[in-house]
Amino acid sequence: MKGSVVDLAVAVIIGAAFGAIISSLVDDVITPLLLTPALEAANAEDLDKLTWGAVKYGKFLAAIIKFIIVALVLFLIIKGINSMKEKKKAVEPPPEMTMSEKLLVEIRDGLKNKNM
Numbered sequence: 001m002k003g004s005v006v007d008l009a010v011a012v013i014i015g016a017a018f019g020a021i022i023s024s025l026v027d028d029v030i031t032p033l034l035l036t037p038a039l040e041a042a043n044a045e046d047l048d049k050l051t052w053g054a055v056k057y058g059k060f061l062a063a064i065i066k067f068i069i070v071a072l073v074l075f076l077i078i079k080g081i082n083s084m085k086e087k088k089k090a091v092e093p094p095p096e097m098t099m100s101e102k103l104l105v106e107i108r109d110g111l112k113n114k115n116m
Helices: 003-034 036-041 059-090 101-116
Strands: none
Touching: 003 036, 003 059
């Protein structure tokens, strides 16, 4: 079993903080910069005010943007970890054969040559 409960607790706390950062990024940076023309066209001041009847699709759009950002960051982190593992595996040399394994290989090769 790898890791511990403390590692898990730290990961949850960092994840919550990361979620707050992403929420602020979407609400305070992306929405004003990218969605201002769309909001003006819809005669809305805030993304939360985009509605169609009782459906608040503005909040849904904000949630989708947040999800895409979190998914992209997690993808990049996991891809980096996997590439580091592959490099570590490539560095390890193959284990040296024991004397009995060498003798078995010689016997196998001798039998192949005899049968041909």
